[in-house]
Amino acid sequence: MADIFTPxxxxGIEVRNRIVMAPMTRSRAQPDGTPGPLAAEYYAQRAxxxxxxxxxxxxxxxxQGYLTTPGIYTSAHVEGWRKVTSGVHEKGGRIFIQLMHVGRISHPDNKRDGGQAVAPSAIAPGVPMFTATGMQDIPAPRALSTQEVIALIDEFRHAARSAIEAGADGVEVHGAxxxxxxxxxxxxxxxxxxxYGGSLENRARFAIEVVKAVAAEIGAERTAIRFSPGNTMSGIDEGPEGPAxxxxLVAELDRLGLAYVHLxxxxxxxxxxxxRRLWNHALVLNRPGRPRDRIGADIEAGVADLEAYGQGILANPDFVERIRRDAHLNEADPATFYGGGAQGYTDYDALAEDRA
Known part of the structure; x- marks a missing residue:
């Protein structure tokens, strides 16, 4: 029977255990969107x-929606991410770059182009967000034309190709x-x-077409997507048709032979x-707030193939070894989650240092 420490x-890739580092915004990129100088060390520490x-x-x-988040669409971005992927690979790790277009969750003050956000429809999310001058209400976005939607799909395709050029093992489309x-x-x-609107099939069309475009560009075996069914963040309501x-979506995407779905x-x-019944490929499961004594339980029960963890890995670069040894876990410091330098980013103790 598989457990969390088995390959x-x-x-198309074998991973050495079934623990996944979940995507976490850290807001430490350079002003042009290139990963910052500490990013390669941060990711390699967790490889x-x-x-x-x-x-x-x-x-x-x-x-872009948030301050100092990275991009993957220019030559400078590719070179910056290549340092990250090389560092991870030198430690024997694997890395997928998550492609995240925030849509309406943006503020002009946070964007390099200073422009109005775009979204399926001109509906504000009704929530504030952090900007360089403090919390501000998010303004209403501009509704995309049909041709602009098609152009956005091509942006994902180009970004996926750029990620592979940067040495990534694959990409995860952020659909959550x-x-x-x-x-x-x-x-x-x-x-x-x-x-792209109205029926559930039409509302699912954009997600499916983005994934198909990415898979056609870099291969389905290097393409994944993340979903958060029932999530109500930032004014989202999928309505009574949500499960359907x-x-x-899952049945349609299953036909493509993707690397995984991340829930x-x-x-x-x-x-x-x-x-789980509809999906015949790897399933990565993230249960926010999972207690320590339940780590690995979904894999052992056959509910998931891999389990994703966020803050535990953020604060413990040697998370795998700590779990294997049932060792003490560092607590994450929320004050250093976003922005800044090494503090709360690359300076968390490893197990040997912690014992010392």
Whole structure:
């Protein structure tokens, strides 16, 4: 029987254990979106996990929502990420770069181009966000034209190619947490009347077409997607059709032979079981707040193939060894999650240092 420390498979690569570092925004990129000078060290420190999924990385200037987040669409970005992937690979690790277009979750003050956010429809999320001058209400986005939607799909394709050029083992499309892909899925954010709105099949079209474009560019075995069914962040409401929407999405995507689906699981066990039944490839499961004594339980029960962890790995670069030894875990410091330098980023103690 598989356990969390046995090798696993995601697409065309073997991973040395079934622990995944979940994507976590750290807001430490340079002003042009190139990963910062400490990023290679940060990710390499955590390369003992089976798979790293990078922080959300915008596929274009228009995809940025937060301050100092990285991009993967210019030659400078590619060179910066190549240092990261090389550092991870030198330690025997694997890394997928997460492609994140935030859609309406943006503020002009945070964007390199200073422009208005774009989204399926001109509906503000109704929440504030942090900017350089403090918290501000997020303004209403501009609704995308049909041709602009098609152009956005090509942005994901280009970003995926750039990620592979940078040495990534694959890419994960961010379809969760209220960002652009989930905005297309949710009636609360998508009131379009073209082929990308209305029926659940139409609302799922953007996600499917993005994944198909990425898979055609870099190979399905290097393509993955993350979902958060039932997530209500930032004004998202998938409505009573939510479970049926994911039944349809997962069944359609299953045909493509992707590397994995990554689920942020929020408690709907029936939907999780349905997805597990419909999905015939690797399933990565992130249960926020999972207690330590349940680490590995979903793998042992056959519910998931890999388990994703966030803050535990953020604060413990040797998370795998600590779990294996049942050793003490460092606590993450929320004050250093976003922005800054080495503090709270690359200076968490490893096990030997902690004992000393």
């Amino acid at each position: 696993g498979q995601v697409g 003992s996990v089976g798979l790293i999924v990078s922080e959300g990385t915008q596929p274009s200037d228009g995809g 947490n209220g960002y652009l892909v989930q905005q297309f899925l949710a009636p609360s954010a998508n009131v379009r009347t073209d082929e 929407l994911y039944h349809y 942020m699981h929020l408690g709907d066990e029936k939907l999780l079981a349905d997805i």
